[in-house]
Amino acid sequence: MDLATVEQLTSPAGRALLQALPPYDESRALALSATLREQGVDPSLAAAALTQTRLRDKARGKLGPFADGMLFTPEGLEQATRLVVAARHAQRYLVAGATRVADLTCGLGADALALAGVGLRVLATDVDPATAALAAHNLRAFPEAEVRCADGLALDLRAEDVDGVYADPMRRTRTGTRVLDPAAYAPPLDAVWALRDAVPALGIKVGPGIAHAGLPDDAETQWVSVDGDVVEAALWFGPLAPGGPGRTALVLRSGAGGRVAGRELRGPAPGEDGAAPDVGPVGAYLYEPDGAVIRAGLVASVAAELGGRLLDPTIAYVTTDAGPAAPSSDAGGAPRAQVPVATAYRVLDVMPFGLKRLKGYLRERGVGRVTIKKRGTAVTPEQLRRDLGLRNTPDSAETTLVLTRVGGRQSVLVVEPEPHA
Numbered sequence: 358m359d360l361a362t363v364e365q366l367t368s369p370a371g372r373a374l375l376q377a378l379p380p381y382d383e384s385r386a387l388a389l390s391a392t393l394r395e396q397g398v399d400p401s402l403a404a405a406a407l408t409q410t411r412l413r414d415k416a417r418g419k420l421g422p423f424a425d426g427m428l429f430t431p432e433g434l435e436q437a438t439r440l441v442v443a444a445r446h447a448q449r450y451l452v453a454g455a456t457r458v459a460d461l462t463c464g465l466g467a468d469a470l471a472l473a474g475v476g477l478r479v480l481a482t483d484v485d486p487a488t489a490a491l492a493a494h495n496l497r498a499f500p501e502a503e504v505r506c507a508d509g510l511a512l513d514l515r516a517e518d519v520d521g522v523y524a525d526p527m528r529r530t531r532t533g534t535r536v537l538d539p540a541a542y543a544p545p546l547d548a549v550w551a552l553r554d555a556v557p558a559l560g561i562k563v564g565p566g567i568a569h570a571g572l573p574d575d576a577e578t579q580w581v582s583v584d585g586d587v588v589e590a591a592l593w594f595g596p597l598a599p600g601g602p603g604r605t606a607l608v609l610r611s612g613a614g615g616r617v618a619g620r621e622l623r624g625p626a627p628g629e630d631g632a633a634p635d636v637g638p639v640g641a642y643l644y645e646p647d648g649a650v651i652r653a654g655l656v657a658s659v660a661a662e663l664g665g666r667l668l669d670p671t672i673a674y675v676t677t678d679a680g681p682a683a684p685s686s687d688a689g690g691a692p693r694a695q696v697p698v699a700t701a702y703r704v705l706d707v708m709p710f711g712l713k714r715l716k717g718y719l720r721e722r723g724v725g726r727v728t729i730k731k732r733g734t735a736v737t738p739e740q741l742r743r744d745l746g747l748r749n750t751p752d753s754a755e756t757t758l759v760l761t762r763v764g765g766r767q768s769v770l771v772v773e774p775e776p777h778a
Contacts, residue, residue, distance in 0.1 A: 725753025
């Protein structure tokens with residue numbers, strides 16, 4: 358989006374049009390576009406406004422009702438931090454005692470919005486004029502948030518009275534391809550984390566695929582998942598890492614009434630070796646650790662917590678002989694919610710992997726629908742589903758297959774979700 362389009366959308370006519378448009382409905386988009394042309398609405402403004410209704414509809418999953426008053430670009434929305442995660446970021450700065458936080462690569466302003474929402478003064482910068490203008494619009498309700506079109510790395514942080522810094526470097530190319538090399542971020546990761554010499558309270562959002570090798574020894578690196586999806590990793594320095602350096606995982610789950618509960622797991626400090634988990638045969642239950650736990654390398658912590666063992670030293674599945682523990686109760690006797698850090702399955706059967714054997718097994722049991730999970734095997738679920746040739750009828754049974762290694766051998770576990778986990 359160019360600056361002229363931003364100015365169109367933020368003009369009185371643009372704001373009025375956005376307010377008058379109905380919620381996005383793909384089946385009515387063409388008809389609505391034709392109606393706007395018949396009403397004499399400028400075609401470029403109509404197209405931009407309809408795009409915004411589509412992006413706002415998509416953004417509600419990340420930003421909730423705030424999305425209805427914001428402006429977006431597809432690329433900016435893709436990188437924008439989910440509100441439940443941005444709120445956690447903001448709490449770090451608040452607890453650390455920061456008062457003025459510089460968001461050096463603010464994009465559309467999602468993190469700056471959360472920072473300002475907890476009462477912090479915010480200086481948000483972006484090098485792109487149109488993006489900075491969008492951020493200014495999105496932060497208009499917060500007079501304590503200042504937006505500048507500027508290179509955040511060129512700021513004199515001390516002169517700006519900044520005592521907290523946050524950055525979310527661009528991790529996609531112009532064509533949308535993910536950038537995996539931190540040196541190729543915009544700005545490069547090394548250039549951002551060098552700022553901790555000037556402002557110790559530094560936080561940097563990075564891609565969840567970042568390798569453990571080369572992570573700074575003085576940072577807490579935290580991987581975050583929301584409802585099972587790994588959405589980010591972030592580096593936290595100085596007072597923003599009150600638990601000290603190391604790798605952590607934050608698992609967030611949505612509950613009743615829109616409430617979000619969280620659970621954090623912490624691994625050994627840099628230079629320390631955690632206890633290696635036992636490896637053994639398949640038990641009565643199988644656990645699949647949350648993706649954030651796996652990315653953080655904390656599967657051993659889950660195994661220790663569950664009193665379980667690994668199926669294979671290199672595979673992130675945990676097995677136990679006993680079922681999940683019943684939830685504990687609070688002082689009033691009500692069950693206390695526990696955020697699960699692994700999904701539990703009851704093991705129904707185990708067999709060496711072989712297509713003929715598996716087809717016969719499923720046919721004998723009238724299975725016509727399968728959910729296929731895999732880890733540590735080259736077999737692809739799509740190809741296996743075709744090779745099985747299952748007949749799916751209204752009377753067909755359904756089951757879950759886990760393709761993995763057990764003690765170094767390719768195996769199939771037939772499981773069912775454990776409802777009480």
